[in-house]
Amino acid sequence: AKAEGSNNIRFFDENMDLAARERNALAMDLRSALIRQEFELFYQKQNDTHSGEIVGFEVLLRWKHPERGYVSPVEFIPIAERSGLIVELGSWVLREACREAASWRRPLRIAVNVAPKQLATFALPAQVRSILQETGLDPHRLELEITESGIIEDQQHALNIIRQLKAIGVKIAMDDYGTGYSSLSTLQLFPFDKIKIDRAFIDGVTENRQSAAIVRSTIILAQSLDIPVLAEGVERLEHLHFLREEGCGQVQGYFYGRPEPVEMLQDIVNPPDLI
Ligand code: C2E
Ligand code: CA
Numbered sequence: 486a487k488a489e490g491s492n493n494i495r496f497f498d499e500n501m502d503l504a505a506r507e508r509n510a511l512a513m514d515l516r517s518a519l520i521r522q523e524f525e526l527f528y529q530k531q532n533d534t535h536s537g538e539i540v541g542f543e544v545l546l547r548w549k550h551p552e553r554g555y556v557s558p559v560e561f562i563p564i565a566e567r568s569g570l571i572v573e574l575g576s577w578v579l580r581e582a583c584r585e586a587a588s589w590r591r592p593l594r595i596a597v598n599v600a601p602k603q604l605a606t607f608a609l610p611a612q613v614r615s616i617l618q619e620t621g622l623d624p625h626r627l628e629l630e631i632t633e634s635g636i637i638e639d640q641q642h643a644l645n646i647i648r649q650l651k652a653i654g655v656k657i658a659m660d661d662y663g664t665g666y667s668s669l670s671t672l673q674l675f676p677f678d679k680i681k682i683d684r685a686f687i688d689g690v691t692e693n694r695q696s697a698a699i700v701r702s703t704i705i706l707a708q709s710l711d712i713p714v715l716a717e718g719v720e721r722l723e724h725l726h727f728l729r730e731e732g733c734g735q736v737q738g739y740f741y742g743r744p745e746p747v748e749m750l751q752d753i754v755n756p757p758d759l760i
């Protein structure tokens with residue numbers, strides 16, 4: 486596909502391969518997308534494994550490109566990360582999500598992804614504090630999902646930022662557990678409030694002995710550290726049964742629901758019988 490978009494100036498180069506040109510085009514479009522309000526937030530349920538009750542939502546960013554339609558975050562987040570735009574984009578996500586959640590009748594929790602670049606600055610705690618103040622959201626209803634790649638570069642800095650965030654009352658989850666370089670030593674060093682097992686391990690949990698063993702031992706580890714554990718990518722009843730059996734407290738995945746616009750979730754966040 487040819488990379489066409491707005492009238493932005495593009496830095497095309499004869500020698501650039503198609504993939505690089507695509508990325509370049511997307512990077513240009515990303516910049517204007519914020520101004521044109523092409524971003525949307527989707528919400529995916531997180532459920533208690535035993536009762537099935539909804540405990541909160543993960544907030545997932547969507548880009549509705551004028552010509553391409555929905556572009557996956559898997560495609561544009563790395564580009565935004567590289568160009569530095571993720572810092573601005575990330576603060577937009579945070580503000581929008583907090584504003585939205587603060588308007589709900591039910592005080593459900595929201596989990597927002599925080600990119601490594603956002604964590605790398607000193608600005609995050611002050612920014613979170615001011616967004617909470619501005620929106621009126623109870624800090625305990627906000628959870629920030631942080632990946633290991635966000636903290637390995639400067640561990641001391643990351644630890645400092647995480648402590649400040651926790652002092653505000655915000656919860657910190659370790660995202661994509663098991664996919665990093667040294668998940669165990671990261672766990673030892675950082676005061677996480679939750680561990681999210683990556684869906685790469687849930688996928689084969691009922692057929693693959695290795696996946697099952699990894700998930701099982703992660704749950705045991707989390708339990709002995711007294712940290713709640715959530716498994717993502719739960720698509721089938723067998724996944725749920727396995728996780729329930731092994732003592733995993735929370736799940737997230739297509740089994741309970743795909744990420745959706747909040748308009749589709751009104752019965753949950755604003756139930757008519759709750760005034
Ligand atoms: P993630 O943080 O690991 O988020 C979970 C991803 O798994 C989401 O993909 C979600 O739609 C998908 N998922 C959930 N349940 C299932 C399931 O049962 N089966 C399958 N096959 N997939 C499932 P999504 O929305 O495409 O997001 C991809 C990644 O993009 C996220 O992975 C996260 O790393 C990043 N991302 C999304 N929104 C944001 C954001 O606002 N900020 C930052 N920094 N990153 C974001
Ligand atoms: Ca996440």
Ligand code: CA
Nearest residue numbers: 661683684717
């Ligand atoms: Ca993941």
Ligand code: CA
Nearest residue numbers: 598632660661
């Ligand atoms: Ca991730």
